[in-house]
Amino acid sequence: MAQIELENITRTFQLGETTVRALSSVSVSIDSGEYVAIMGPSGSGKSTLLNLLGLLDRPNAGHYRLEGRDVTTLSSDEQAAVRRNRIGFVFQSFHLVPRLTAAENVALPLMLGGIPPEVRRRRANDALEKVGLTSRAGHRPDELSGGQRQRIAIARAIIMQPAMLLADEPTGNLDRHTSQEIVELLEDLNAVGTTLIVVTHDPDMGHRARRRLIMTDGILDDSRKKPVPPATGIP
Amino acid sequence: MTPADTLGFAARAAFTHPLRSSLLVLAMAIGMAAVIMLTALSDGTRSYVVGQFISLGSNLIIVTPGRTETGGFQPGNFASKIPRDLTIEDAASLQHIRHVLRVAPVSLGSAEVAANSRLREAMVFGTTASYLDIRRFSTSQGHFLPNEDWQRQRSVAVIGESIRHELFGDSSPIGQMIRVGGNRLRVIGVLSPVGQGLGLNFDEMVIVPVASALSLFNTYSLYSIFVETTERNTIEPVRIELEETMRARRGGELDVTLITQDAVLETFDRILHTITMSLTGIAAISLIVAGILIMNVMLVAVTQRTAEIGLLKAIGANNRDIIFIFITEATLLSLMGTLSGLMLSYLGAWGIRLGWPFLAAWPPTWAVMAALGVALCSGLIFGVMPARRAAALDPVLALAGR
Numbered sequence: 001m002a003q004i005e006l007e008n009i010t011r012t013f014q015l016g017e018t019t020v021r022a023l024s025s026v027s028v029s030i031d032s033g034e035y036v037a038i039m040g041p042s043g044s045g046k047s048t049l050l051n052l053l054g055l056l057d058r059p060n061a062g063h064y065r066l067e068g069r070d071v072t073t074l075s076s077d078e079q080a081a082v083r084r085n086r087i088g089f090v091f092q093s094f095h096l097v098p099r100l101t102a103a104e105n106v107a108l109p110l111m112l113g114g115i116p117p118e119v120r121r122r123r124a125n126d127a128l129e130k131v132g133l134t135s136r137a138g139h140r141p142d143e144l145s146g147g148q149r150q151r152i153a154i155a156r157a158i159i160m161q162p163a164m165l166l167a168d169e170p171t172g173n174l175d176r177h178t179s180q181e182i183v184e185l186l187e188d189l190n191a192v193g194t195t196l197i198v199v200t201h202d203p204d205m206g207h208r209a210r211r212r213l214i215m216t217d218g219i220l221d222d223s224r225k226k227p228v229p230p231a232t233g234i235p
Numbered sequence: 236m237t238p239a240d241t242l243g244f245a246a247r248a249a250f251t252h253p254l255r256s257s258l259l260v261l262a263m264a265i266g267m268a269a270v271i272m273l274t275a276l277s278d279g280t281r282s283y284v285v286g287q288f289i290s291l292g293s294n295l296i297i298v299t300p301g302r303t304e305t306g307g308f309q310p311g312n313f314a315s316k317i318p319r320d321l322t323i324e325d326a327a328s329l330q331h332i333r334h335v336l337r338v339a340p341v342s343l344g345s346a347e348v349a350a351n352s353r354l355r356e357a358m359v360f361g362t363t364a365s366y367l368d369i370r371r372f373s374t375s376q377g378h379f380l381p382n383e384d385w386q387r388q389r390s391v392a393v394i395g396e397s398i399r400h401e402l403f404g405d406s407s408p409i410g411q412m413i414r415v416g417g418n419r420l421r422v423i424g425v426l427s428p429v430g431q432g433l434g435l436n437f438d439e440m441v442i443v444p445v446a447s448a449l450s451l452f453n454t455y456s457l458y459s460i461f462v463e464t465t466e467r468n469t470i471e472p473v474r475i476e477l478e479e480t481m482r483a484r485r486g487g488e489l490d491v492t493l494i495t496q497d498a499v500l501e502t503f504d505r506i507l508h509t510i511t512m513s514l515t516g517i518a519a520i521s522l523i524v525a526g527i528l529i530m531n532v533m534l535v536a537v538t539q540r541t542a543e544i545g546l547l548k549a550i551g552a553n554n555r556d557i558i559f560i561f562i563t564e565a566t567l568l569s570l571m572g573t574l575s576g577l578m579l580s581y582l583g584a585w586g587i588r589l590g591w592p593f594l595a596a597w598p599p600t601w602a603v604m605a606a607l608g609v610a611l612c613s614g615l616i617f618g619v620m621p622a623r624r625a626a627a628l629d630p631v632l633a634l635a636g637r
Contacts, residue, residue, distance in 0.1 A: 056549060056630045077553040084551020095546040095634065099251050109550045111240050156550065 001068055002029040003163060003195060004053065009062035011048055022048040023059070024218040030197070032163065035190045037206040038199045040215030047168060049215065050199045054087050054166045055079045067163060084109055088157030088194075090186070092169035094149045096141040096156075103128065103137040106155045113160070127155040131185060147178035154185060164195035171202065183208065236556045245563035248536070256568060259525075259532050263572020264579050266521030267606050271580035271598045273518055276587060277511040279596035284503055288496045292369045294336075294467055296474055297494040298329075298460040298481070319490055320456035323385050323445060328484060329462055332476045334469035339366040340385065342448040343458040348441055350402040350413040357398060359415060360440045361448020369463045372437070377409045377424030380444055388447045392420040395438040396428040415441055416451045470495055525572060526613035533565050533621035537628075544625050545633025554626040561625050565618025566611060573610030577603060 011023040022045040030036055038046045051057040052064065055071060064072045071082055083089075096105045106127050107120040115123075128134045131151040141149055150170060157165055167186060171179035183205055190196040200206055212223040236244075249256055300321040326340035342361035347354060364382035367373070379393055392413060399408050408422045420443060429437045449455060464473045474493055482489045537544070544557060580598050587596040 051631050054549065056634075077555075080548065080551050080553040083549060089549050091546075091634065093542075095542060095549075097543055097546070099247050108547075111244070112236050112547070112550065112552045112556060114237050114240075160551075 003032040003034075003067055004028075004030040005063075005065040006052075007063045007065075009052060009059045009064060011045075011052060011057065011059050021218045023052070023220075025062070026218075026220045027062075028213060028220060028222060030195065032195055033190070033193050034195055034197075034211060035187070035209050036195075036197045036211045036213060037209035038197065038213045038215060039201070039203075039206045044215040045218040046199050046213075046215045049213075049220075050166055050168055050197065053164075053197060054089060055083050084113055085160055086163045088160065088162040088165045090150070090153055090157050090165060090167040090170045092172040094141070094146075094153045094173075096149055096152060098141055101138050101140055102133065102144065102152045105141065105152055106159055108156060109160050123159055124155075127159040128152075130158065130189075131155045145178075146174050147181060150174060150178075150182050151185065154182070154189075158189060158194070162194070164197060165189060167196070167198045169199055169201065171200070171205065179205075236552070236559070238559075241556070241559045241563050242567075245560050246567055248540070248560070249564050249567050255532060255535075256571075259528050259568055260572045260575055262528050263522075263525040263569055263610070264575035266518065266525045267573050267576025267610070268579035268583055269518040269521055270515055271577065271602050271606055272583045272587070272596075273514050274511065274602040275580065275584045275596045275598040276594070277507055277514075278599050279584075279587065279594035281504070281507055282595050283593055284507075285500060288500060291496065292371055292461075292463060293496075294464045294470055295369070295496055296462040296464065296470060296477060298325075298462065298477070299458075299492050299494065300456060300490070302490050302492055319485055320454075321460065321491060322455055322457065323449070325481065325484060326457065326460045327385060328480055329460065329477060332473060332480060334465045334473050335462055336465045337365040337369050337461075337463040339363050339369050339461040340445045340457045341366070341459045341461060342445050342452065342454075344448065344452040346416040346441075346451060348398065348402070348413060348415050350408075350411060353402050355398075355401060358435070358440050359448055359451065360435075360437075360442045361445040361451075362442060363445055366442075366461065369461050372429060373427045374424040375427040376407070377422070379424055379426075380442065381423075385444075386446050387444065388450055389444050390418060390420045390447065391423045391444065393424040393426055393442040394422055395426050395436075395440045395442075397436075397438040398441060399425045413441075415443065418447065418451060420447075470497070522609055522613065526569070526617040529565050529569055529613060530617040530621060532568065533561060533618055534624070536564070537561065537621050537625045540625075541628060541633045542636045544628050545630050545635075548628070548630040549634060557626040558619075558622040561622035562615060562618040565621070566614030569610045569614035569617075573606055577606065 006026055006028045009023055009026045010021070013020045013022055026049065038049055040046045048057065052059055059072060063070055066082065066086065071079065074082065097108070100108070103121065103124045107124040110120040110123060125134065125137065128137055131154050133148060133151050133155065136144060136148060141152070144152065165186065170186065171182050174182060186196055186198070187208070198205065198209065206212055214221040214223070298321065300319070323340050326338055329335060330338045339362050344359050345356055346359045348357040362380070363385055364380045367379040374393065375396070380391065381389070383389070392415060394408065394413070402408070402413065403411065408425060411422050412419050413422055426437055426440070426442065443451070445457070462473065462477065464470050474495060477493060478489060481491050547557060584596045584598055587594060
């Protein structure tokens with residue numbers, strides 16, 4: 001069974017009088033541990049696809065099964081719990097809370113999960129170690145470089161040991177050298193089993209991925225021409 | 236999210252903008268201090284006035300000439316528009332009423348007082364021996380007016396402490412002569428310092444026999460008559476009989492006013508209560524303004540932290556977490572405002588007590604409790620709307636800062 005199964009996902013937006021189809025009947029299946037790049041021109045729907053995968057957005061039609069469970073019909077609180085426990089986000093603009101230290105930022109998902117402070121500290125240190133920033137634990141985001149900030153954000157994304165990492169242009173705000181380091185860090189995490197889905201403009205980064213999903217006007221073109229699995233689990 | 240984590244997160248958010256937060260806290264504190272200081276002031280005024288009345292002596296009925304109430308239309312009112320004099324005979328007749336302990340007629344005026352070639356204007360207070368006991372006064376030197384026939388114009392005087400100091404300095408005044416108006420009087424006693432009481436300062440008073448005072452001022456009319464009853468619950472029966480006696484002596488018409496301490500206190504209480512309530516009401520408006528300020532600051536915070544809210548949602552905060560964070564922040568701000576307001580009001584009350592030592596202006600406990608309650612409520616009420624707005628943000632748009 002695939003980890004992620006999208007089936008005929010359609011997402012439309014109302015822009016004034018016109019209805020825009022950001023995703024039009026997208027079906028895709030991603031296995032656990034895959035490394036996928038979502039590519040395509042601006043406005044092609046790749047961010048919308050990522051938001052849907054991250055349960056930040058709901059489709060107008062279709063089904064999304066995450067680890068065999070239909071998550072489209074969950075309540076918003078249940079979806080929040082799924083995001084907290086199974087999904088790690090990495091954003092282009094890092095999205096760190098400026099008044100919290102690096103360690104506190106990393107531990108945020110644990111705090112939202114109600115995990116006691118001692119456990120949080122220990123796990124945050126572990127996560128910081130994985131991204132190589134143990135020495136910066138007590139620093140605030142404005143005392144860190146862009147690359148360091150993105151590492152903190154990645155540590156935050158992996159602290160709950162999620163099933164997948166969703167990265168939206170993770171190197172968009174970074175220079176070439178730092179980008180390289182961040183990509184390598186993400187690939188290392190993928191190498192130990194975390195599914196990695198990256199939205200990117202950068203063709204180099206896209207080519208590193210083992211699988212590419214090309215979006216054009218809301219229609220998905222899979223580099224691995226895999227037939228859509230028959231709709232087995234659907235009533 | 237645990238309550239402790241919510242509190243910590245909200246507290247750090249509240250302190251992120253120290254200027255904005257402290258201005259809000261200041262606004263809230265001023266409103267709070269205004270309300271509490273007003274209640275403290277009115278409490279102090281009340282206990283001051285009560286103290287003044289109690290210092291008059293207990294179980295008192297005061298008779299003054301003239302009628303302050305309108306008793307309806309009577310032909311007699313035309314004939315006697317000017318009230319009849321209240322005389323020494325009137326006062327004497329009250330002594331025989333049952334349950335009356337003491338009666339003291341009072342005459343009041345001002346005159347030139349001179350001794351040792353020093354001259355000053357002073358209040359001259361004509362009364363009888365019983366006045367000392369009614370007012371619980373005492374003499375520091377010599378003795379008070381002799382207990383004798385009220386009609387006798389004996390040329391003696393008892394002087395207040397300030398008068399003694401100004402006219403005689405360090406020499407003993409007892410037996411010395413002073414001139415009061417056109418009369419020469421012998422000083423027989425000095426009143427112990429008593430200070431201000433109901434607008435009359437007995438330290439600056441020359442006390443003479445009532446008949447002497449009346450002749451000095453060339454009148455028959457008393458200023459008032461003090462009647463002391465045996466105990467508190469005989470005040471009412473005495474008052475009724477007193478009215479009858481006065482009516483009988485005045486051809487069936489009651490043209491005197493009887494004042495009891497209870498009645499005066501009651502009236503005063505009512506007036507003060509009304510004033511306090513209306514002033515407090517006005518001051519309470521400033522609290523509402525502070526509440527609206529809280530709402531405004533929180534709405535700004537939600538706008539500024541839109542991306543942060545989006546992030547919290549993306550990493551798994553549910554709507555309840557977001558609402559709690561923002562309501563806690565609002566409540567923290569209003570609580571800080573209240574605590575500073577309390578400190579400010581205790582400081583202000585202290586200032587009032589320093590400036591007017593006779594006003595025991597302490598913030599009343601009920602007002603302090605009410606203030607704390609108001610703070611928590613306004614934090615909750617005015618925090619709910621911004622918090623709900625934050626929770627309702629769409630995570631995708633919020634992350635984009637929109």
